[in-house]
Amino acid sequence: MEFGKKLARTETPIPGLVVFDLPVHGDSRGWFKENWQREKMVAAGLPDLGPVQNNISFNDAVGTTRGIHAEPWDKFVSLATGRIFGAWVDLREGPTFGTVFTTELDPSKAIFVPCGVGNAYQTLEPNTAYVYLVNDHWSPNAEYSFLNLADETAAIDWPIPLDQVELSDKDKKHPRLADVSPIPPKKILIVGANGQLGRALHAELGDESHIEYTTRETFDLASPDVPTARRWRDYGTIINAAAYTAVDTAETADGRRDAWATNVTGLTALARVAADNGITLVHVSSDYVFDGGKQEAYAEDDPVCPLGVYGQTKAAGDAIAVTVPRHYIIRTSWVIGEGNNFVRTMAALADRGIDPKVVDDQVGRLTFTADIARAIIHLLNLGAEYGVYNVTSAGTPASWADIAREVYLLKGHDPARVTAVSTAEYYADVAGPVSPRPANSTLDLRKIGETGLVLGDAHVQLAGWLKNNV
The missing domain is CATH 3.40.50.720 (NAD(P)-binding Rossmann-like Domain)
Incomplete structure (x- = not known):
């Protein structure tokens, strides 16, 4: 994790999916960062998320893999501890349907995920905790979309092969890209x-x-x-x-x-x-x-x-x-x-x-x-x-x-x-x-x-x- 970076944004091939470098300040006692700072982040080009919920997902084992899920809300994802490999696939209707972006995240990076973009995460260090803000409450009436982690078209190069990690039965059964119905615009x-x-x-x-x-x-x-x-x-x-x-x-x-x-x-x-x-x-x-x-x-x-x-x-x-x-x-x-x-x-x-x-x-x-x-x-x-x-x-x-x-x-x-x-x-x-x-x-x-x-x-x-x- 790099200390002293300035807040900056990096565009990705998926429209609206934006990676942010977060300033992290540290010394021998530990480190501090502003995980969410609305004024600065909106000025840097982050949509005004308006979060209504703050969630934490903790994974104690290396290789824990989840996804690929596209939720009907926006997410701002960052890490509190550890390191993850993230993969995002555009499942929205339009010319970028199926576009893939991957990167690693540590506590000095965050990513804004617009609704309709499928996201998946694989832990690369033990005791990894990632934090995400969302701008809508969970609802039983909400519509989700899913993509199989092993989809051949997306061809995600997982650092730890999927046959070596623990996957949920649901994630194993998600459809291939050819069978995914694109998510319509809002x-x-x-x-x-x-x-x-x-x-x-x-x-x-x-x-x-x-x-x-x-x-x-x-x-x-x-x-x-x-x-x-x-x-x-x-x-x-x-x-x-x-x-x-x-x-x-x-x-x-x-x-x-x-x-x-x-x-x-x-x-x-x-x-x-x-x-x-x-x-x-x-x-x-x-x-x-x-x-x-x-x-x-x-x-x-x-x-x-x-x-x-x-x-x-x-x-x-x-x-x-x-x-x-x-x-x-x-x-x-x-x-x-x-x-x-x-x-x-x-x-x-x-x-x-x-x-x-x-x-x-x-x-x-x-x-x-x-x-x-x-x-x-x-x-x-x-x-x-x-x-x-x-x-x-x-x-x-x-x-x-x-x-x-x-x-x-x-x-x-x-x-x-x-x-x-x-x-x-x-x-x-x-x-x-x-x-x-x-x-x-x-x-x-x-x-x-x-x-x-x-x-x-x-x-x-x-x-x-x-x-x-x-």
């Missing part, structure tokens, strides 16, 4: 599947068995049973595509209640489930969290200052979502997708021969739901840093009147039929409640761009959307 729950974004996510993600689409009818966020509605440890991601978006109705007594119920109370239930079970929460926010008074585009870290009830509920939702350790807040604006929206309305007015009045003192960018869906999937697949990301379609910001004229032109009508008016003029004769709108809804896209995602130009996409949807 489940993704999409809340609000019938909305514009939910439909776009369905179009991008398809009907894979690990993806679950829910509506208000199939998953009620107001139910007190949400914390126990599913075996949540089987889920890796919750995408909250549900929202109350009737901004004017939100200014009424009933609308205010409904907006807070959906955008805040419902989200709180999801956030609690995500935080308690190590789930990544993706929450969709809005430009309405800002008052629109800034001259430049809004960045992710600009302070929120909502004008109306809808914006207040979205700002409150952001404050809740950020408490989840693993979260992405997708802040967007002027959403266009499958369903009722501004572009569809303008196209219908153009075709019916109506010459509309449209406000020209609110500026921003359209956001096509395909861009939001792609951004969410991109961030998840990339494992990007958690936090807030602005996501709109790209291109030159425009007013609602500018966009209406574009729609008329693309539909083969005279854009001069659109009359530009101020917001005050437009709502002067409206009898019902009106929510205040931010004058500037333009969001800065540099942060999402730095992740490598290229968002489509809103003006280019507008032409394609009109061709395919109206």
